[in-house]
Amino acid sequence: MNATTDRPIDRWFASYSGDHRNETNQLIHVICVPAILWSVIALLWCIPVPEGLLLPGAWAALAMFAAWMFYYRASKPLGLGMLGLFVLMGFFTRLLQETLGLTGLLYAAIAVFVVAWIGQFVGHKIEGRKPSFLTDLTYLLIGPAWVLAKLYRRLGWHY
Numbered sequence: 001m002n003a004t005t006d007r008p009i010d011r012w013f014a015s016y017s018g019d020h021r022n023e024t025n026q027l028i029h030v031i032c033v034p035a036i037l038w039s040v041i042a043l044l045w046c047i048p049v050p051e052g053l054l055l056p057g058a059w060a061a062l063a064m065f066a067a068w069m070f071y072y073r074a075s076k077p078l079g080l081g082m083l084g085l086f087v088l089m090g091f092f093t094r095l096l097q098e099t100l101g102l103t104g105l106l107y108a109a110i111a112v113f114v115v116a117w118i119g120q121f122v123g124h125k126i127e128g129r130k131p132s133f134l135t136d137l138t139y140l141l142i143g144p145a146w147v148l149a150k151l152y153r154r155l156g157w158h159y
Contacts (some may be wrong), residue, residue, distance in 0.1 A: 008158075009074040012142045013149060019124075019132045020146075028123035030150065033143045034085075035116035041086075042093050042109035046102055056102070057094065064090065071145055078159045082146050 020026055044060035064086040072079025097105045124131050132139035152159045 007075070009078070012138070016132050016139060016142050016146050019129045020127065022123075022127040025123035025127040026150075028119050028126075029143065030147055032116040032119040032123070033147045037085075037144045038089050039109045039116065040094070041089050042096070042105055043113065044080065045093050045097065046109065048107040060090065060093065063065070065071070065140035067141060070141055074145065075159045077152065077157065078145050078148055081159075082145065083100050085144075085148070113127075120140055150154070150158065 006114050019028060039054040041060045041064065044063050045057045047059045049056060049081060068079060068083050093105065100108060108126045110124060120131065132142070
């Protein structure tokens with residue numbers, strides 16, 4: 001094992017990158033992966049909660065916390081970045097709920113989810129490789145961190 005693959009997150013990224021070499025596919029992923037992440041948060045936000053016991057969005061908050069723990073254990077800098085993204089996406093989702101209502105938020109989340117996944121599959125058609133999550137569902141969590149790691153590298157930050 002070399003220095004770039006000592007940590008599990010580096011091994012995940014190396015494997016994920018192998019399925020995402022085409023620049024067009026990478027660009028599609030940089031757009032669609034965050035869109036899918038937001039849409040999942042919004043869909044979870046729309047799940048009813050026991051009235052008076054929990055606030056709307058509680059299921060989304062629980063899922064974001066669990067995902068954040070995964071990211072933070074894999075890489076503290078990426079974990080902090082994902083925490084920031086989760087907070088922003090949570091605020092955005094709350095704003096949309098207040099603006100569109102819960103039904104409007106649900107429809108928006110479904111639309112974004114469907115369009116972004118179509119984009120992902122178009123990207124993989126261009127790439128000529130199947131999506132990574134078809135071999136291991138953990139790659140559904142790796143995608144957002146991979147996109148964030150690309151941003152970190154561009155900014156000269158270490159993850």
